Amino acid sequence: MSATYLQALLSGLSVGGIYALIALSFSITFTTTKTLNFSQGEFVSFGAFVGLSVLLLLSGTFDFNAVPADASAGLKFPAAVVTAGVLVGVVGIFIFLLAVRPFAGKPGMSWVMSTIGFGIILQSLGLVVWGPAVVNVPAPFGEGVIRIFGAGVRSQELVVLVSAIVIMLVFDQIMRRSLLGKAMRAVAFSPQVASLMGINVTLVMVGAFVMSGVLAGFAGVMVAPISTASLFMGLGFSLKAFAGAIIGGLNNPRGCIFGGFMLGVIESFVGLWHSEWREISVFVLIILVLAVRPDGLFGARTVDKV
Amino acid sequence: MHKRNMFKMAAAAAVLTLTAGTAFAQEIKIGFNGDISASPSAQSGQAGVLGLQAAIDDLNAAGGLLGRRLSLVVRDDLSQPPRSIQNMSDLIDNERVSMIIGPTNSGNALAWRHIPNQKRIPVIGFSGSATDITKPMAAGADNYMFRVSMVDRPQVAALMAYVKRNPASKVVGFMFETTGYGQGGLRDMQEIAAMHGIQPAATERFAVNDTDMTSQLNKLKAAGVDTLVVWAQGAPLGHLLRSMEKINYFPRLLTSWAADNKSFYDAAGPQLAERAIFLRTVTDERSARQQQLFDRVSPRLASTSSFPFAAHAYDGMMLYAAAVRQAGTIDGPKVREALESLQGRYDGIMKAYERPFSRTEREGLLASDFRWTHWKDGRLVNYGDDVVRSLRQEDFRM
CATH class of the missing domain: 3.40.50.2300 (Response regulator)
Known part of the structure; x- marks a missing residue:
């Protein structure tokens, strides 16, 4: 019986790691620009296919129907992760300039529609380039099941789990220690004051969208060996990740990470009890959290002066 | 020199009359409505179009249908029900197709099956397997939905x-x-x-x-x-x-x-x-007829596992052609009646069809045809x- 619970915990943490990574990418733009990229899911899918293309090119083929078994071996996978991160980061600049900047800070929620629209454009472009097929991506450390006290887990799930934690720690340090992090927090606190203090506010905002894009691209490639790559894979993950971010507190990166992991574990344990309650429990939790703590479990309370 | 010019002119005149002739006898338009680009099931839709086109090519090579050429009008529904409904009206009212093959996804067929039933245009399903697709809109009502595919029940x-x-x-x-x-x-x-x-x-x-x-x-x-x-x-x-x-x-x-x-x-x-x-409906252990069609379409199939949809669409088109020949017209209600009482035998890709449909039987393939x-x-x-x-x-x- 304990193996069953351990399995639920491990499975929950590994899915939660995916949610946490994407939840963090939501948080980055929210803390600096008070806007969200609602096409984060498409960014994740796009990143996965950029990474997959790199894996194939490095393996000397471009046949998506026959991905070689050793396509992720050696340094190919890290190369794919980096390329996807960089490219999706660049797409982050475009979404900021085209879909967010014209509307940010203005009354109304135009940026919601414009970011969703940007995602549709990105997905359509992806369909033109890569087609609608679902593509299997081999894991860099093989497909075998690793057994831990009777519970089974795959190598890539551990990789995602560990990298989510490492990224969280690094990001935390950047935000709290470095000049860039301080500038970002200053912009988040008040763009006007930050600007008066000589901080290039636009540049910091672009930087936030680039970082958010880098994370999405990175997440896409990391998740692809677990979920198989498709241009539709990102949406499901990003919805859950957004829920995790809301629960943890959108304006607290640590809280977002925690929220993502928590959601994965809750889903897994509710599945042990009554699987029909899995989705319900997630959203009941959101309503409860928002009722008691409107800014999330770890969110800082913001007071809008009227 | 002079003689040669005469010959040229005569040939040109012949060509002109021929084109005019074919333009007069209007083409019979066949519609396809289904996802061919936007979801994982799009590959099935693409295979369906390939099979349908192969059947139309074969019919045209044999002189067309009722002396008229056939042409294919393809509409992509991107897996979205609203788009699929819109396509249906567009194909029937604007393109004036005489029959439609589709859709790729069951949900879309359930969203629009009232339209062909109202407009009295036969539809033959090649992919969506939901049991309810081919049920009549009301008990005893005329039913324009047919299917040559897998069925869930x-x-x-x-x-x-x-x-x-x-x-x-x-x-x-x-x-x-x-x-x-x-x-x-x-x-x-x-x-x-x-x-x-x-x-x-x-x-x-x-x-x-x-x-x-x-x-x-x-x-x-x-x-x-x-x-x-x-x-x-x-x-x-x-x-x-x-x-x-x-x-x-x-x-x-x-x-x-x-x-x-x-x-x-x-x-x-x-x-x-x-x-x-x-x-x-088909395994990789194909019959000779299946292998023939497979060799024709497989270079353009995104995945060979989607081949059955090409075969279903091919047979659907051929059964429709047989019904048109029997009815002597492309008029929807008459073709529906002919489909429901097909005479003779058609050696198809999937099997030999003998009176596949009736007023109550809408499925071209039955449990005994499944592998x-x-x-x-x-x-x-x-x-x-x-x-x-x-x-x-x-x-x-x-």
Whole structure:
């Protein structure tokens, strides 16, 4: 019986790691620009296919129907992760300039529609380039099941789990220690004051969208060996990740990470009890959290002066 | 010199009359409405278009239909019901097609099947397998929906017959994906199980995007389930098998035909994929007719596992052509009546059709045309064991 619970915990943490990574990418733009990229899911899918293309090119083929078994071996996978991160980061600049900047800070929620629209454009472009097929991506450390006290887990799930934690720690340090992090927090606190203090506010905002894009691209490639790559894979993950971010507190990166992991574990344990309650429990939790703590479990309370 | 010029002029005149002649006898337009670009099932739609085009090419090469050439009008519905409804009106009212093949997804057929029934244009399904698609809009009403494809209900009937006949199946569990497809399948499973007196020990669900189903599987394992019947699409079925491997629990696995999809094979991996048993209309052990069409379309098939849809669409088109010849017109109601009382025999890609449809029978392919299938060394081959061989007609309850 304990193996069953351990399995639920491990499975929950590994899915939660995916949610946490994407939840963090939501948080980055929210803390600096008070806007969200609602096409984060498409960014994740796009990143996965950029990474997959790199894996194939490095393996000397471009046949998506026959991905070689050793396509992720050696340094190919890290190369794919980096390329996807960089490219999706660049797409982050475009979404900021085209879909967010014209509307940010203005009354109304135009940026919601414009970011969703940007995602549709990105997905359509992806369909033109890569087609609608679902593509299997081999894991860099093989497909075998690793057994831990009777519970089974795959190598890539551990990789995602560990990298989510490492990224969280690094990001935390950047935000709290470095000049860039301080500038970002200053912009988040008040763009006007930050600007008066000589901080290039636009540049910091672009930087936030680039970082958010880098994370999405990175997440896409990391998740692809677990979920198989498709241009539709990102949406499901990003919805859950957004829920995790809301629960943890959108304006607290640590809280977002925690929220993502928590959601994965809750889903897994509710599945042990009554699987029909899995989705319900997630959203009941959101309503409860928002009722008691409107800014999330770890969110800082913001007071809008009227 | 002069003579030669005369000849040239005569030839030009002949060509002119010919073009004018063909322009006069208007083309018969055939419509396709289905997803060919936007979802994982788009590959099935693409295969359907290839098969349909092959059938139209063959008919045109043999002089067309009623002396008129056939042309194909393709509309992509991107898997979206509103788009699919719009396409339907566009094909019928603007393009004035005489028949439509489609759609790719069951949900879209259920969203618009009232339209061809109102406008009296025959539709032949080649992919969507939901049982209700070909039901009449009201009891006894004229019905313009036909199908040459897999159907969910007889599939489930076969799987339940297997469960009933298998002496090793003592504790049965059901699993389904929480989409319309999965829930429709679950309803069929529960109804047919009840006819056999089969009581599932547990029924578990998962979402279409889930990658880890270990929690639900651990519950089935605790309930002692030795035979699992699952209704879901290809990719989640693959993830289900990967989760089974994690907890090292492998009950006898009977699934929906989505397991024939390449997305299932890729997600599960070559070894695990071999554990699923399901039904299919064509296996990779093809008949000579099937091989012929396969050789024609396979260079342009995105995945060879989508070949059945090309064969279904080809046969659908040919059955329609036979009905038009019999009716002597492309008038919708008359062609429908001809389809419901087809004379003679048509040797199709899937089988030899003899009076395939009637006023009540809408399915070109029946349970007896389905093949027990499993993956073996990357190919979809016929599956046979003692239980399959022992199945009798009376075991199939619907």
